[in-house]
Amino acid sequence: MDQADRLRTLAGFSESSRKTRIISITSGKGGVGKSNIAANMATLYSAKGLKVLLIDADMGLANANLLMGCRVDKTLDDVMFGDAKLQDTFVRTPGGFDLLPSSSGVRKMLELDAFAQRTLMDRLQEIIHEYDIVIYDTAPGIGSMVLNFNASAHDIVVVAHAEPTALADAYALIKVMALERKEKKFRLLINRAQSAQDGLESFKRLTDVSAEFLNISIDFLGSLPEDPCVLKAVRQQRATVQLSPRSPFALALVRIADKLLACSHAPKDQNKSLATVSLRGAS
Numbered sequence: 001m002d003q004a005d006r007l008r009t010l011a012g013f014s015e016s017s018r019k020t021r022i023i024s025i026t027s028g029k030g031g032v033g034k035s036n037i038a039a040n041m042a043t044l045y046s047a048k049g050l051k052v053l054l055i056d057a058d059m060g061l062a063n064a065n066l067l068m069g070c071r072v073d074k075t076l077d078d079v080m081f082g083d084a085k086l087q088d089t090f091v092r093t094p095g096g097f098d099l100l101p102s103s104s105g106v107r108k109m110l111e112l113d114a115f116a117q118r119t120l121m122d123r124l125q126e127i128i129h130e131y132d133i134v135i136y137d138t139a140p141g142i143g144s145m146v147l148n149f150n151a152s153a154h155d156i157v158v159v160a161h162a163e164p165t166a167l168a169d170a171y172a173l174i175k176v177m178a179l180e181r182k183e184k185k186f187r188l189l190i191n192r193a194q195s196a197q198d199g200l201e202s203f204k205r206l207t208d209v210s211a212e213f214l215n216i217s218i219d220f221l222g223s224l225p226e227d228p229c230v231l232k233a234v235r236q237q238r239a240t241v242q243l244s245p246r247s248p249f250a251l252a253l254v255r256i257a258d259k260l261l262a263c264s265h266a267p268k269d270q271n272k273s274l275a276t277v278s279l280r281g282a283s
């Protein structure tokens, strides 16, 4: 039993939380498309009849609500520093999923200490089991909150562009997750790829360097093309998969979302729990 498994056993996990699939959309470098991918994926899974919660885990600089054109009254900020209940903040989006919004421009949300992070994770633990799928839209980088969210997910989907800087930052994130959180499995998604070949070559570059230093596996989820329909949808504050369902981005994301759903049920994955992170976050 490795350290991560011991923590999971110590923390305990309920039957109900096992059925929830937690997907973290994350990246080393900023601006690579996480929020668009997360919101569109949430829309696609909702359209399949799944109950989906998108958590805006980019705390302090949140924008998932803007992407979906949703007015927000309360945010995680009000839960952490006010008397709002988590459920009071939920917004039903036009994408058919619930959004747990965060605040934007609130520095203290970026600087939560270990105790506050643990409190947050404990509260999230209480509500996620109501959903089939929970998607995190994380902040970029290797901050402790990003690592905590990623560590609590069944699927860590690392998004990168097919360029050296984004790939180097993706590798840095994977390395830190592997060394500090003992994570062994990652999924790579190349966004704004010039071609399928472009994405595949980036994947090979990343796996070559990762295999050399770390005992981990990286699955290639696929590539999303550069597509002007994404910006068009952002400007209209709608999901690309709803506004332009036949666009290259939407069609590619449908394939990727289906692929991700189909490869979910590794036994280790089912033991993942936010409670794991509660312990880690406090250490």
Ligand SMILES: Nc1ncnc2c1ncn2[C@@H]1O[C@H](COP(=O)(O)OP(=O)(O)OP(=O)(O)O)[C@@H](O)[C@H]1O
Residues within 6 Å of the ligand: 027, 029, 030, 031, 032, 033, 034, 035, 036, 037, 058, 138, 139, 140, 191, 192, 224, 225, 226, 227, 228, 230, 231, 234, 249
């Ligand atoms: N496949 C794509 N084709 C064209 N434009 C895209 C594509 N994906 C994302 N974009 C554009 O890239 C920009 C950044 O996207 P997004 O905000 O989703 O990135 P992010 O990774 O969430 O950023 P941050 O790290 O700041 O949270 C947006 O302007 C978006 O419209």
Ligand SMILES: [Mg+2]
Residues within 6 Å of the ligand: 034, 035, 036, 058, 137, 138
């Ligand atoms: Mg974002």
